[in-house]
Amino acid sequence: MAEEEELKHEHHEQDLPLVLLLGLDPSSLQKFFPKLFSKFRFVSPYELPDKSMDQFLINHAQSIKVLICEGGGEAVSINSEVLNCLPSLECIVSVSAGVDHIDLTESKRRGIVVTNAGTVFSEDVADYAIVLLLDVWRKISASDRYLRSGLWPIQGEYSLGHKVGGKRVGIIGLGSIGSEVAKRLQAFGCSIAYNSRKKKESVSFPYFSNATDLATNSDVLILCCALTDETYHIINKDVLSALGKEGVVINIGRGALIDEKELVRCLVQGEIGGAGLDVFENEPNVPKELFELDNVVMTPHSAVLTPESFSALHELTIANLEAFFSNKPLLSPVNYE
Amino acid sequence: MEPIGVLVLCGMCDYFEEELKKKFKVSKFSDNEEEFLKENANSIRAVIGNGVIGASSELIDQLPKLEIVASHSVGLDKIDLKKCKERGIRVTYTPDVLTDDVADLAIALILTTLRKICESDRYVRSGLWKKGDFKLSTKFTGKSVGIIGLGKIGTAIAKRAEAFNCPISYYSRSEKPNANYKYFSNVLDLAANCQILVVACSLNEETRHIVNREVIDALGPKGFIINIARGLHIDELELMSALVEGRLGGVGLDVYVNEPWIPEQLYGLDNVVLVPHVGSNTSETRMAMADLVIGNLEAHFLNKPLLTPVL
Numbered sequence: 313m314a315e316e317e318e319l320k321h322e323h324h325e326q327d328l329p330l331v332l333l334l335g336l337d338p339s340s341l342q343k344f345f346p347k348l349f350s351k352f353r354f355v356s357p358y359e360l361p362d363k364s365m366d367q368f369l370i371n372h373a374q375s376i377k378v379l380i381c382e383g384g385g386e387a388v389s390i391n392s393e394v395l396n397c398l399p400s401l402e403c404i405v406s407v408s409a410g411v412d413h414i415d416l417t418e419s420k421r422r423g424i425v426v427t428n429a430g431t432v433f434s435e436d437v438a439d440y441a442i443v444l445l446l447d448v449w450r451k452i453s454a455s456d457r458y459l460r461s462g463l464w465p466i467q468g469e470y471s472l473g474h475k476v477g478g479k480r481v482g483i484i485g486l487g488s489i490g491s492e493v494a495k496r497l498q499a500f501g502c503s504i505a506y507n508s509r510k511k512k513e514s515v516s517f518p519y520f521s522n523a524t525d526l527a528t529n530s531d532v533l534i535l536c537c538a539l540t541d542e543t544y545h546i547i548n549k550d551v552l553s554a555l556g557k558e559g560v561v562i563n564i565g566r567g568a569l570i571d572e573k574e575l576v577r578c579l580v581q582g583e584i585g586g587a588g589l590d591v592f593e594n595e596p597n598v599p600k601e602l603f604e605l606d607n608v609v610m611t612p613h614s615a616v617l618t619p620e621s622f623s624a625l626h627e628l629t630i631a632n633l634e635a636f637f638s639n640k641p642l643l644s645p646v647n648y649e
Numbered sequence: 650m651e652p653i654g655v656l657v658l659c660g661m662c663d664y665f666e667e668e669l670k671k672k673f674k675v676s677k678f679s680d681n682e683e684e685f686l687k688e689n690a691n692s693i694r695a696v697i698g699n700g701v702i703g704a705s706s707e708l709i710d711q712l713p714k715l716e717i718v719a720s721h722s723v724g725l726d727k728i729d730l731k732k733c734k735e736r737g738i739r740v741t742y743t744p745d746v747l748t749d750d751v752a753d754l755a756i757a758l759i760l761t762t763l764r765k766i767c768e769s770d771r772y773v774r775s776g777l778w779k780k781g782d783f784k785l786s787t788k789f790t791g792k793s794v795g796i797i798g799l800g801k802i803g804t805a806i807a808k809r810a811e812a813f814n815c816p817i818s819y820y821s822r823s824e825k826p827n828a829n830y831k832y833f834s835n836v837l838d839l840a841a842n843c844q845i846l847v848v849a850c851s852l853n854e855e856t857r858h859i860v861n862r863e864v865i866d867a868l869g870p871k872g873f874i875i876n877i878a879r880g881l882h883i884d885e886l887e888l889m890s891a892l893v894e895g896r897l898g899g900v901g902l903d904v905y906v907n908e909p910w911i912p913e914q915l916y917g918l919d920n921v922v923l924v925p926h927v928g929s930n931t932s933e934t935r936m937a938m939a940d941l942v943i944g945n946l947e948a949h950f951l952n953k954p955l956l957t958p959v960l
Contacts, residue, residue, distance in 0.1 A: 435790040439813065443760035450757050450931070455924045456767045460916055464909040464925045469660055475933040476753045499812030500753060596778040603774050611769040612778040618764075618788040 328353040329637045332379035335388030345626045369397035378636055383408025384613055385595025390414040403636050409433050410566055411646050412539035427632045430644030431488040432624035433616045438492030440615035441534050441564045444588025447609045448560050449474040454606040477501030482530030485537025493534055527554035539566035552578045558585045564615050567593040576601050590615050654692035659699035665939035686711050695946055701908050703727025717949045719942045726852040733960055740960040741945035746937040747929035752805035754928050755847055755877045758901030761922045762873055763787040768919050790814050795843030798850025799825050818843055840867035852879040862887045873898050877928050880906035889914045903928050
């Protein structure tokens with residue numbers, strides 16, 4: 313009887329749709345997204361660590377129709393080379409908001425649809441942008457360090473920070489995350505202006521058609537846009553110069569939105585006022601010059617690391633996969649524009 | 650006219666000191682307090698203190714010519730108000746100009762505590778990110794916030810937390826008819842019904858240790874306490890044992906019982922954010938506070954109505 317049960321179970325497992333995992337450790341995925349493993353079967357290059365990824369794909373992934381990948385600094389790049397090894401691929405499910413690690417043009421050309429995390433992270437990421445800004449302006453981490461080092465009784469009051477109300481906030485990218493950031497900062501008495509690819513007719517905030525003009529008119533720039541060819545190094549020398557000595561940069565998007573070398577130089581020379589950074593060009597490496605600075609707050613790409621975001625992502629990933637396998641519309645397809 | 654003697658008990662930013670010295674004869678305690686008082690007591694007609702050090706009963710007794718105490722703070726717990734009233738000494742403070750800063754700090758402490766920002770920054774600075782990803786933290790948006798004291802600062806905190814979709818509830822001595830938030834008539838019920846407890850009331854005999862063991866237990870291991878009011882609002886010993894024993898999710902503190910010294914146990918904890926009484930520490934607000942203190946003193950000595958009197 314037990315044998316029969318086991319056979320049934322194996323049979324059932326065999327019936328589960330097959331999904332490729334790229335750049336994601338299956339055991340770590342199972343830890344955070346256990347339900348996925350009761351609904352789908354997974355193959356992953358992690359199973360055969362001696363083989364190169366391309367080799368694995370050629371030998372074991374020729375009939376794969378859908379893959380899950382992650383985003384961020386250490387993501388596997390889903391480029392032509394990889395796509396060439398996956399002739400049956402129809403859908404890429406990225407468990408990230410950013411899709412800069414995926415060649416969208418190539419995907420579109422091959423008729424492959426891409427989904428991402430949609431808006432499930434937006435609140436947590438917006439909260440993170442706010443806290444990085446508050447930390448830089450009110451010197452929270454710096455004064456916490458000061459206090460923990462025992463200096464309060466010896467050196468007295470810590471240096472003064474900056475008032476939040478009345479400051480001019482410039483948001484680059486007024487999508488889901490940018491809108492949540494704007495809504496929160498208005499309650500602190502900040503004024504909002506933005507730059508994005510196109511002016512949004514339904515939005516009443518002042519629009520600037522380029523980042524330099526926005527920087528000229530802002531006390532802080534908050535980067536909430538996707539990384540694309542156009543937005544690569546959108547924060548460059550000119551923009552930083554326009555932002556000025558008191559200006560602050562907050563980045564919760566992608567490290568490569570900023571010319572990091574130039575940013576570091578400006579911070580070290582005191583040419584801008586401070587920065588709050590959750591992302592870097594070469595994660596997990598962070599320019600060591602920043603460690604000397606008290607007006608910089610650095611976090612390890614952790615804006616989405618909450619149980620709520622993970623849980624929402626879990627549900628969304630399952631929903632997208634189920635929709636794919638039953639030929640229904642995907643829940644969070646990425647627009648190719 | 651003889652310059653008016655003003656004794657300053659607290660530190661001053663450069664702007665404050667410069668402006669004050671233009672109009673008054675400013676003195677501070679020397680190392681030998683007794684000698685200082687012998688020489689100067691009779692010429693001191695005003696005292697400036699702050700939220701940490703104020704015109705105590707003893708000091709007032711030692712200054713026979715004292716006419717006005719102009720506090721560089723909104724909290725009055727360090728001033729012997731009863732004695733001032735008895736002796737007809739005027740008292741002023743600095744309300745309103747610092748409301749936004751203190752409310753901003755409350756939210757900053759909530760966010761940095763829940764999202765573990767200081768710990769994350771330490772993680773990066775110590776090179777640990779190269780070894781692995783950071784852990785999960787607690788989402789803020791949508792969490793229930795309970796505010797003790799819905800005065801100007803409490804209201805400003807509520808307004809900001811609302812922008813994060815947080816349901817707001819509060820405790821105060823009496824229900825506020827114009828507040829759109831859920832009222833609890835005691836702090837224990839408030840703590841049992843919120844996840845983030847913010848202390849924003851003034852310190853007096855009733856509110857000393859308003860956050861005690863029972864309140865901490867009601868809040869529970871997933872709860873957070875943020876204190877931007879006074880150290881004595883919380884039973885510090887109970888707070889320390891709760892933190893050390895893991896009975897609280899975390900705390901964000903701007904104030905302590907014995908500033909500038911803090912309990913030893915705090916140094917070893919990662920789930921606490923500790924800042925050194927920076928509630929109104931912005932250049933903009935400090936200038937406004939300085940102007941208000943000086944404005945009050947000038948008004949008094951010119952026999953004009955005080956700008957922001959308490960007594």
